[in-house]
Amino acid sequence: MRILGISGSLRRGSHNRRLLRAAGDALPPGAVLVEWEGLAGLPAFDEDLEASPPEPVQDFLDAIEDADALLIATPEYNSSIPGALPFLWQGMKISLEITFLEPGAEAYVFTFG
Numbered sequence: 714m715r716i717l718g719i720s721g722s723l724r725r726g727s728h729n730r731r732l733l734r735a736a737g738d739a740l741p742p743g744a745v746l747v748e749w750e751g752l753a754g755l756p757a758f759d760e761d762l763e764a765s766p767p768e769p770v771q772d773f774l775d776a777i778e779d780a781d782a783l784l785i786a787t788p789e790y791n792s793s794i795p796g797a798l799p800f801l802w803q804g805m806k807i808s809l810e811i812t813f814l815e816p817g818a819e820a821y822v823f824t825f826g
Contacts, residue, residue, distance in 0.1 A: 714744040717780035721787025723753050729786035736784060746784065749776050 718733040730748070737746030754769040766774065777783070 714781045715779060716740070716744060716746045716782045716784055717776055718746045718748045719752065719783070719785045720748070721752070721785060727788070729788055732786040733784065736786075747776075747780070749773070751776075 716737075718737065720727060720729040720733055722729040724730070733746065733748055737748075740746060751769055751772055755773065756767055756769065762770070
């Protein structure tokens, strides 16, 4: 099983990245966590570009298509999620319509404080 891990924090040493790595270390044999590090490079969502997405968006969509499951670890900012993640959700909505991810094949970890 290939699990795509996404940190909602852009900092390399963030608690969320550490949570993803700890989850990866705890996986059973045969499962692997692949960290996706392209969040900072995603442009704002533009519906006009859906037919021909920019390279960072296509890389993200390809990563989702290659995954069997999705794990997102994200901080909470001002009672919400970081600004880049809503664009990610929009891209996932489009991608999940064309991939084989089963309903419930995603998990979210939110950190507070």
